[in-house]
Amino acid sequence: MSVKEFSFELIAQDDKARLGTILTPRGLIDTPTFMPVGTQGTVKGVLTDNLIKTGTQVILGNTYHLLLRPGVKVLNNFKGLHNFMNWQRPILTDSGGYQIMSLSKFNKIDKKVGAIFNSHLDGKKIILSPEKSIQVQKSINSDIIMVLDECPKMTTNKKILSNAIDVSTNWAKRSKIEFGNDKSKALFGIAQGGLYKDLRIESIQKLIEIDFNGYAMGGLAVGEKKIDMLKILNETTDYLPKNKPRYLMGVGTPSDILGAVNEGIDMFDCVMPTRAGRTGLAFTWAGKINLKNSKYQNDTSPLDDKCEVGNLNKYSKSYLQHLIKSNEMLASMLISLHNLYFYQQFMREIRKNIKNNTFRIFFKKYINFFD
Amino acid sequence: MSVKEFSFELIAQDDKARLGTILTPRGLIDTPTFMPVGTQGTVKGVLTDNLIKTGTQVILGNTYHLLLRPGVKVLNNFKGLHNFMNWQRPILTDSGGYQIMSLSKFNKIDKKVGAIFNSHLDGKKIILSPEKSIQVQKSINSDIIMVLDECPKMTTNKKILSNAIDVSTNWAKRSKIEFGNDKSKALFGIAQGGLYKDLRIESIQKLIEIDFNGYAMGGLAVGEKKIDMLKILNETTDYLPKNKPRYLMGVGTPSDILGAVNEGIDMFDCVMPTRAGRTGLAFTWAGKINLKNSKYQNDTSPLDDKCEVGNLNKYSKSYLQHLIKSNEMLASMLISLHNLYFYQQFMREIRKNIKNNTFRIFFKKYINFFD
Numbered sequence: 001m002s003v004k005e006f007s008f009e010l011i012a013q014d015d016k017a018r019l020g021t022i023l024t025p026r027g028l029i030d031t032p033t034f035m036p037v038g039t040q041g042t043v044k045g046v047l048t049d050n051l052i053k054t055g056t057q058v059i060l061g062n063t064y065h066l067l068l069r070p071g072v073k074v075l076n077n078f079k080g081l082h083n084f085m086n087w088q089r090p091i092l093t094d095s096g097g098y099q100i101m102s103l104s105k106f107n108k109i110d111k112k113v114g115a116i117f118n119s120h121l122d123g124k125k126i127i128l129s130p131e132k133s134i135q136v137q138k139s140i141n142s143d144i145i146m147v148l149d150e151c152p153k154m155t156t157n158k159k160i161l162s163n164a165i166d167v168s169t170n171w172a173k174r175s176k177i178e179f180g181n182d183k184s185k186a187l188f189g190i191a192q193g194g195l196y197k198d199l200r201i202e203s204i205q206k207l208i209e210i211d212f213n214g215y216a217m218g219g220l221a222v223g224e225k226k227i228d229m230l231k232i233l234n235e236t237t238d239y240l241p242k243n244k245p246r247y248l249m250g251v252g253t254p255s256d257i258l259g260a261v262n263e264g265i266d267m268f269d270c271v272m273p274t275r276a277g278r279t280g281l282a283f284t285w286a287g288k289i290n291l292k293n294s295k296y297q298n299d300t301s302p303l304d305d306k307c308e309v310g311n312l313n314k315y316s317k318s319y320l321q322h323l324i325k326s327n328e329m330l331a332s333m334l335i336s337l338h339n340l341y342f343y344q345q346f347m348r349e350i351r352k353n354i355k356n357n358t359f360r361i362f363f364k365k366y367i368n369f370f371d
Numbered sequence: 372m373s374v375k376e377f378s379f380e381l382i383a384q385d386d387k388a389r390l391g392t393i394l395t396p397r398g399l400i401d402t403p404t405f406m407p408v409g410t411q412g413t414v415k416g417v418l419t420d421n422l423i424k425t426g427t428q429v430i431l432g433n434t435y436h437l438l439l440r441p442g443v444k445v446l447n448n449f450k451g452l453h454n455f456m457n458w459q460r461p462i463l464t465d466s467g468g469y470q471i472m473s474l475s476k477f478n479k480i481d482k483k484v485g486a487i488f489n490s491h492l493d494g495k496k497i498i499l500s501p502e503k504s505i506q507v508q509k510s511i512n513s514d515i516i517m518v519l520d521e522c523p524k525m526t527t528n529k530k531i532l533s534n535a536i537d538v539s540t541n542w543a544k545r546s547k548i549e550f551g552n553d554k555s556k557a558l559f560g561i562a563q564g565g566l567y568k569d570l571r572i573e574s575i576q577k578l579i580e581i582d583f584n585g586y587a588m589g590g591l592a593v594g595e596k597k598i599d600m601l602k603i604l605n606e607t608t609d610y611l612p613k614n615k616p617r618y619l620m621g622v623g624t625p626s627d628i629l630g631a632v633n634e635g636i637d638m639f640d641c642v643m644p645t646r647a648g649r650t651g652l653a654f655t656w657a658g659k660i661n662l663k664n665s666k667y668q669n670d671t672s673p674l675d676d677k678c679e680v681g682n683l684n685k686y687s688k689s690y691l692q693h694l695i696k697s698n699e700m701l702a703s704m705l706i707s708l709h710n711l712y713f714y715q716q717f718m719r720e721i722r723k724n725i726k727n728n729t730f731r732i733f734f735k736k737y738i739n740f741f742d
Contacts, residue, residue, distance in 0.1 A: 040697040041690070047704065049682055070693045077669055077689070086685040298448055311420055314457040318448070322441045326411040329700050333418065
């Protein structure tokens with residue numbers, strides 16, 4: 001099925017958990033969906049043909065990183081990131097806001113100008129305005145573009161959070177104007193407000209006034225407890241439009257994702273499957289497995305005996321431990337691929353259970369399984 | 372075609388260059404052949420299904436490394452290295468002699484006992500006798516087993532070289548006895564003698580008396596000039612049996628390989644394609660390419676626009692440079708895979724040109740192309 005415009009269809013609901021489809025000219029996305037993170041134009045250690053085999057339908061690219069390297073000129077040469085990295089399915093890009101806080105030699109936020117910072121690579125001063133962020137994301141040829149927001153570090157200071165909403169709302173408006181009227185792409189707003197219900201509802205309502213193709217919850221998964229994150233979702237997702245996709249940024253473990261799906265969230269991204277993979281940590285239906293543990297030295301069983309992606313069912317825990325101990329990059333490659341496969345399998349199970357109205361049973365079984 | 376016994380068939384000859392087939396119960400090997408090196412039970416950064424797609428028919432495993440880790444007990448659990456690493460085609464293993472010299476806290480050579488050394492991993496004292504080396508290679512379930520030899524560092528000292536022949540001949544005899552009469556596998560002798568014609572012929576003749584399934588030239592590619600290596604091959608390969616495969620250990624660049632094929636060598640192994648791949652160096656029909664060079668920053672062309680293995684023709688030089696600069700492991704993965712594909716393609720061209728009696732033309736074009 002080939003479409004020309006971005007759209008979202010809500011197919012079914014099991015309590016608050018939602019089953020849907022995002023349609024884009026580059027392919028459809030079944031929701032709830034998990035987006036592997038390809039920060040620098042690659043999902044670390046995974047070939048794109050294997051990524052497709054995991055069932056991945058959309059990946060995330062980081063505007064901040066791609067702006068610094070390879071830069072807009074190179075991206076324009078390739079007409080965007082898809083051709084550059086050999087990934088022709090949809091790409092969502094963040095706006096750069098989060099990385100400016102977390103990675104750069106941060107300088108300052110100027111509501112009128114934008115975020116002013118120094119590159120973490122060479123110290124060069126860069127100004128990222130809401131308009132510039134959209135322009136860069138257009139150079140990336142991103143299918144789902146995020147507005148530039150101010151994402152404060154975890155705080156309970158209402159003044160800081162309120163001010164971030166003020167700045168973010170202003171930037172969201174300017175992002176919308178810069179984005180224009182390209183129906184083949186989507187523009188998502190990002191709500192702030194920390195863990196305060198009143199602030200978050202205020203932020204959501206201001207974004208709805210501007211009108212976006214989807215809405216993200218920002219400023220969560222920044223260090224707060226899982227129970228607090230799920231509580232604020234519980235208190236506020238009902239204020240989001242039912243007919244638009246909802247995206248919780250930077251989340252999380254399979255249990256975190258499950259908890260947020262239970263509150264009505266449709267989209268997720270996280271570095272966890274690949275980052276854990278590089279440290280020898282595997283997610284499986286038997287729980288989290290630390291492959292460095294000596295008990296796996298003679299374990300001839302694979303992580304998942306049914307997984308034929310990349311021949312993963314041919315590699316034993318014993319072999320994976322050997323690769324880790326030997327500092328072989330194949331360890332990161334295989335375990336990252338396994339974890340991505342597991343995450344996508346977990347999302348398929350979530351979707352199946354929503355469809356069958358059995359989500360409650362699945363939820364109870366796995367809500368704390370991966371903590 | 373499934374066979375039960377190891378055998379070698381010489382199919383054609385173009386001057387001294389030989390076209391042949393090695394038959395093994397695990398599959399055939401077209402010669403001249405290049406064996407990628409899987410030191411620690413993995414060809415670094417390459418998934419085995421992609422390795423097969425490069426046309427690789429046999430890989431090399433290192434007995435020294437595998438003895439230390441994962442060790443014989445684990446290998447026995449898997450009935451050998453093939454199952455452990457998910458590679459069901461033939462495996463050749465070296466004897467450990469070379470690594471004992473180059474890697475371990477070397478202790479001493481005792482002709483009667485074996486090589487005595489301390490592990491480079493934990494300093495543990497290990498004695499590798501000729502018998503033990505064969506036993507370990509049998510635990511690996513290697514298809515082509517090498518005798519334990521004493522491989523001296525590059526030297527012009529005839530006494531050292533002569534003594535190495537004495538020790539190596541004794542160990543070769545003992546290796547043959549320990550190997551026994553398993554016709555499904557092959558045992559290769561290793562000639563020493565440095566760059567001295569008389570010594571090398573002496574070593575070869577002593578090995579022929581013992582009678583092996585194949586013969587290797589050891590103690591070359593240890594730092595001597597290419598011209599000197601090719602000269603000693605020119606002077607001595609005629610003394611090797613015509614009806615047995617000939618293996619030049621640890622060689623080399625495509626040009627080195629070509630030069631040795633021209634002297635009648637059939638088998639090669641080298642870490643070069645993968646090691647170069649990890650440093651951003653690619654072998655192509657246009658020569659060696661250093662992908663770090665800034666001139667490739669905007670180069671949208673792939674390394675080989677015809678190579679569909681791992682979608683390599685979808686990745687531009689610009690993207691590969693971006694990955695290298697970004698310290699992404701995908702750079703090593705893609706360039707290593709490309710280099711292995713190129714090497715195997717180069718071997719296919721060598722074989723085609725021997726078959727067509729056009730080897731001389733191919734030789735002249737590429738003999739210094741990759742220096």
